[in-house]
Amino acid sequence: MITALAGGTGAAKLLRGLVALIAPADLTVIGNTGDDIELWGLHVSPDLDTVTYTLAGLIDEAKGWGVRDDTFHCLQGMAAFGEQTWFNLGDRDLATHLFRTESLRRGATLSAVTDAIRRSLGVRSRLLPMSDQPVRTKIRSTTGWLTFQEFFVKEKGQVEILEVAYEGADAALPAPGVLDAISHARAVLICPSNPVTSIGPILAVPGVVGALKETRAVVLALSPIVAGAAVSGPAGALMAARGLPVSPAGVARAYSEWLDVMVIDRRDQGLTPELLQFGVSPVVADTLMTDRQREVALARAVLEALG
Amino acid sequence: MITALAGGTGAAKLLRGLVALIAPADLTVIGNTGDDIELWGLHVSPDLDTVTYTLAGLIDEAKGWGVRDDTFHCLQGMAAFGEQTWFNLGDRDLATHLFRTESLRRGATLSAVTDAIRRSLGVRSRLLPMSDQPVRTKIRSTTGWLTFQEFFVKEKGQVEILEVAYEGADAALPAPGVLDAISHARAVLICPSNPVTSIGPILAVPGVVGALKETRAVVLALSPIVAGAAVSGPAGALMAARGLPVSPAGVARAYSEWLDVMVIDRRDQGLTPELLQFGVSPVVADTLMTDRQREVALARAVLEALG
Numbered sequence: 001m002i003t004a005l006a007g008g009t010g011a012a013k014l015l016r017g018l019v020a021l022i023a024p025a026d027l028t029v030i031g032n033t034g035d036d037i038e039l040w041g042l043h044v045s046p047d048l049d050t051v052t053y054t055l056a057g058l059i060d061e062a063k064g065w066g067v068r069d070d071t072f073h074c075l076q077g078m079a080a081f082g083e084q085t086w087f088n089l090g091d092r093d094l095a096t097h098l099f100r101t102e103s104l105r106r107g108a109t110l111s112a113v114t115d116a117i118r119r120s121l122g123v124r125s126r127l128l129p130m131s132d133q134p135v136r137t138k139i140r141s142t143t144g145w146l147t148f149q150e151f152f153v154k155e156k157g158q159v160e161i162l163e164v165a166y167e168g169a170d171a172a173l174p175a176p177g178v179l180d181a182i183s184h185a186r187a188v189l190i191c192p193s194n195p196v197t198s199i200g201p202i203l204a205v206p207g208v209v210g211a212l213k214e215t216r217a218v219v220l221a222l223s224p225i226v227a228g229a230a231v232s233g234p235a236g237a238l239m240a241a242r243g244l245p246v247s248p249a250g251v252a253r254a255y256s257e258w259l260d261v262m263v264i265d266r267r268d269q270g271l272t273p274e275l276l277q278f279g280v281s282p283v284v285a286d287t288l289m290t291d292r293q294r295e296v297a298l299a300r301a302v303l304e305a306l307g
Numbered sequence: 308m309i310t311a312l313a314g315g316t317g318a319a320k321l322l323r324g325l326v327a328l329i330a331p332a333d334l335t336v337i338g339n340t341g342d343d344i345e346l347w348g349l350h351v352s353p354d355l356d357t358v359t360y361t362l363a364g365l366i367d368e369a370k371g372w373g374v375r376d377d378t379f380h381c382l383q384g385m386a387a388f389g390e391q392t393w394f395n396l397g398d399r400d401l402a403t404h405l406f407r408t409e410s411l412r413r414g415a416t417l418s419a420v421t422d423a424i425r426r427s428l429g430v431r432s433r434l435l436p437m438s439d440q441p442v443r444t445k446i447r448s449t450t451g452w453l454t455f456q457e458f459f460v461k462e463k464g465q466v467e468i469l470e471v472a473y474e475g476a477d478a479a480l481p482a483p484g485v486l487d488a489i490s491h492a493r494a495v496l497i498c499p500s501n502p503v504t505s506i507g508p509i510l511a512v513p514g515v516v517g518a519l520k521e522t523r524a525v526v527l528a529l530s531p532i533v534a535g536a537a538v539s540g541p542a543g544a545l546m547a548a549r550g551l552p553v554s555p556a557g558v559a560r561a562y563s564e565w566l567d568v569m570v571i572d573r574r575d576q577g578l579t580p581e582l583l584q585f586g587v588s589p590v591v592a593d594t595l596m597t598d599r600q601r602e603v604a605l606a607r608a609v610l611e612a613l614g
Contacts, residue, residue: 090383101348
């Protein structure tokens, strides 16, 4: 049994590679909900949906989010009512958010509705939100606090980052199964996701870091930083704002209390002494998942590193 | 100033004809909300939307409901989650329901959101829901009580009608402006809509019948029944179930306490003695609105009858 802590696009690609090699039911994914957003009265969980859509074969590959061949007619309609349209919700995608929102309103937990969604779409791996309580990643800039989506989508990450907070984390509980999945796994993977705003919120949920420290599983991270920059997304600026070097060593430092192994890109193999300094064993691989074959090859390298 | 009591398609066509002849701002429409339905957690007001979309030039002419050139991708997506898909909500149409639902949840009244929707879509006539409180038309059949949409859309009207009720009507108040619009109009039009499930719910709101009786305005109805059958929809079966003849005279009987004039189709001119018996002055016209020209011609006949 493998448990993975996952953000969005990069995580989803690795996991798609992984389920080509192991039984999908042997994978449990713990997903980030710090990026969740309430839009048009709907509860949107972008990272959970990216993982689900990718494993279901529905993802829009070109965009890296949303459903393939989607239309945006409802979004166009919302513009007429003066509603926010900077966050792109497609028409097919909307069904997921409507179903989630209605289920939550009727009293279902986010865990229960996340499970119903992945099963309805034919995903055989378990997907757990990190918490059933709201935890929201907030980024303070010179103009005030932004939600992650406001920072990343609306402002396109082009603002100064003064502070990052995980609002609600202190009062949140890990969702049912989260701590068990870490404790009883053969291996725990930290997907190649943003350490500050994708993995960070999961680690902020009380109990998760303790479980990672105590598990007898090998804990293996894949570096989302290659050759001094994030493969995608705003991880670089966020790590720098947190005082972390934008390098695999910076990621290793963030995870050093509980990390055993880190997969780094071939271009970064010179950094292995720095990883060893944090007590992390380096594994060198080709980490850029530019096509399906490379996703599977990277997943194979991970499985080999786990032995 | 003209005030119109309106159901869906037939009413909307007449009103579109009317605003080609009078200043749109001189028209106030009181719309039926007895057919409103909660679907996927959304508040849908089919009759209000049909009037709004028609006056905004957005209606799907072929269907008689919904938005022109709409897609149904969200609906297809909902099927995967086992959600009800017998009521067709298009993707563009969804924006209206999302905006309405979110506004109501934030505390807006149905009146306020209906006004915001028609203004956003460029409709210059006022549109008032009959009430801000829920009134729901229910139809009892051999299998139990159905909402109007379950009866008409899901069951296609093919069930025995034992009873019709306007749930919530006793406790409802007329929406702000409704009684005034009837009292202070130059004329009140009863659109060619189903007397039982389109006009009936409006009349069931306390105060509306009183205002119709007391107004000094001419009250003129257009018969939705031509040559012994409803022009569209299930009015025939519903009138029969209420013990009303399926004829203009049956409509006149239902409205006899306060109706002054009724426009009937040329094919029914033999029925004028029956109308006179109910104290209703008959006006004969071509009432089938099969194209825009005929809509305007019928509206012109109405204005001429008002003098």
